[in-house]
Amino acid sequence: MAQAETGSQHPTPADGTTSGAKPGMARELGWYASFSVAFGFVSIATGIFTTYGSVLASSGPRGIWAWPISVIGQLSIALVFGALAARIPISGYSYQWVSRIVGPLWGWIMGWISFAFLGVVVVAVDYTIASTILPELFHYVGTTQNAWAITAVVMLLQALLVAASTRTTHRVNNTAVTVQLIGMIALTVLLFAVGFSTGKLDFANLFSTGTVPESGYYALGGTTHAGPFALAFLLGAFTIVGFESAANLAEETKEPARVIPKAMVQAVLSLGVLGFLFLLAITAAGRVDGAADSATPVASVITAILGSVVGKILLVLVVVSIFSCGLVITLSGTRLVYAMSRDERFPGWPQLKKIHPRTSTPLNATVFMMLIAQIILAVFSSSTDALFELFSAATLLPAVIYAGTVAMYAIKRRSLPPSRGFSLGRWEVPVLILATVWLVYELLIFRDASFRGPWTYVLVLCAIGAVYLIGLIARRGRAHLTMPDMADVDRALDSAAPGQDAPAAEGTVR
Template identity: 90%
Template sequence: MARELGWYASFSVAFGFVSIATGIFTTYGSVLATSGPRGIWAWPISVIGQLSIALVFGALAARIPIGGYSYQWVSRIVGPVWGWIMGWISFAFLGVVVVAVDYTIASTILPELFQYAGTTQNAWVITAGVVLLQALLVAASTRTTHRVNNAAVTAQLIGMIALTVLLFAVGFFTGKLDFAHLFETGPVPEHGYYGLGGGTHAGPFALAFLLGAFTIVGFESAANLAEETKDPARVIPKAMVQAVLSLGVLGFLFLLAITAAAGRIGSAAQSATPVATVITAVLGSVVGKILLVLVVISIFSCGLVITLSGTRLVYAMSRDERFPGWRLLKRIHPRTATPLNATVFMMAIAQIILAVFSRSADALFQLFSAATLLPAVIYAGTVAMYTVKRRSLPPSRGFSLGRWEVPVLILATVWLVYELLIFRDASFRGPWVYVLVLCGIGAVYLAVFIARRGRAALTMPDMADIDRVLDGTAESAEAGAEGTAR
């Protein structure tokens, strides 16, 4: 795989995965139900917390610019067994988050756009089709995938900025903005609103942090494509940080606009798709539908990047001969120059997860909860590893935290501990079951793998030899492709 991605492509991958359109459209209704309109004020705090994590990941990407991000970093710095565990958890996350993202199109946007009644059955069929289309694009061409994503990210930027400006402007001139609504708790009692909760439940305001925690994840996908990026040690950290900052600011402005407008639209609180309902009510059906189409494009782009990232992770682990079916999954197709088998595998996993979750009446909540829990675990493990091993890391190749390293690590640690404690709430029982089942499957495979091949089979290349290893891998792939052609 050639290094052909520049800064905008790297930024687009990070921005496209995070996708504020996807996250807000998916979780806003849940935030209104559990935290009320006031819950949107948890967003700025979430942005700061996730930014601290992005800075840590940037420091790692500048030292170890290789595909597979946390799997590769933990394998080389802590040990291959821990790295494998991190890789498997990352695989479980990417498998469920692509379904959560694509399910948003089928369950919240299309019913409003085309005015039909959404059901679990039609949401399942539509989501399955979207997952398949994304896999076909990723399998066909990496270059085409990035072109589609770049165009979609540009459309998302333009669309979300236009949507936010129009909501403020039209809402102001028509008297549909109610800024007092930003501070109301809605159906949630005022008493105990900021409380921490009990042993099996989190407080109302604490639950509001899931809006930012679910939305602002995936920025590290830029690091997962390090082997295809020009000057990755400089480009990737910059792209990740800029993506989180721009998304944080734009997302908060959009939340302010949509929440202020919802205060004067009585049907918004009862709507299954409150964001779409408010947009249509304020901007009219024609403009509203045009902007909803842009949102669909943005969400599709998000799922496309997730599919690409998941495929690259499976390929990276298979290349190291430690993923189930690695002999097939490590192959690069000679014509498309993409890991075709790994792409088909990720698509199949997504379809299975979709079939499991889609029969639930609250499938979207279960999906986004699982897709929030897993990255929090991944981030916590990676930050902990960096904290312990930071003095033994190879030198930076383009980005360093410098004197801010310790404050950033403290902030990231406090934020992640608080975020993980939210998931003690009983409403997250389904996501925990998913996590435990997937981890159980992974544990069985790892035990069999070690029993058959020994721990020596998990040995990773030395950190100082990464470029040499990658050059050798590239030469082997080219030789294999030439041999196939002959």
């Protein structure tokens, strides 16, 4: 189908149309849609269900106490990202921020790393449905072949939704997030109530190291390995990521400078509190037969405490949550590819920067993102060990993105224009110190030898990106990698009348 191009010389007005005859993406998302994007990507049901068993193995039940520390660390990052989103409300989040504040070369590198993360994490998340949940739910033997086929279909469905209609995509995600919120709250309350009334809660288990030796539990570890408690932070590091995806839809959000920072911070806070209460309940009830050896310990505990029917409902809830998570990842990846293509610096940009005139979605970018995910799935699906490395890479890559973006903000914060939407004010320095300490500690965890494969994956992807970037500069010159002055972004915000939506500042100045 024919698609019309959208170029950076045609900024998007508040009503969602573009100047001239070229179509753009409609600005129609409110606070709950923005919150749902952030909440849906993080998806505590997905993250806890997927990684709780590995935390029990590496750190024992006591490892759950790393969660609240992780929440505080990730919240500090969300606050920094909120300050940036309020100043540069444009699709592409870290790619746009770093490009405009540090320079387009560094911005391109950040964009490529973000693309690598989104391409791999959608496979890692969706594969969980096929490899773990559906075999447990329908009692069949999961194989690499049927897991590959099911995951491929799930990713195709998500891409079809994103390509067909942004409004429908958000309706599906809003519904899924509402179901997840209600379901997780209900499960937590039921676990505490039934477990307490039946005497099946053992709060001493919250402080047990399980099969992990007590000696050296809090040790930092050696050169190539992290200590048991340090590894427990990976539960939060894998789960509480992706809140910044709300900023990637800034050009489709009403009053983005005000709405997006609020949505990101509220998503992290609500996920953090609800997730920790659920972890307390599931761990206190965790001394049930077979739970420690189960491939799905969360489901095993809930089935033992609340019965098989509720256990099945949990699995259905997790399927809904994972589908929502993968949907948001696909949406966010599509917007990143579109943003970099609009600035003419992504492979195949002439086609990938087009907006379909009927759906008002970047259809080509959506198809491209889906094909990349299918290729990654095909490469890794024959080996369960390789897919475990995908999960590890999906934990490592956002830490790299967060560290680079926070460092950029810390260095350039005094040159940022003011924003009427969101400001850290006097808390800016304390928040930056907290975020920096947290990210340094988190990155040190990845020195563990178990992350050798993910580091290799990251380096290979960076090498591929470097080859393309060198070719891009050789063909068109470094002068092509230019971005508008920061004042252009601030003027775009200021040009909106009070109470109306600001137009989105666009990419490369021609």
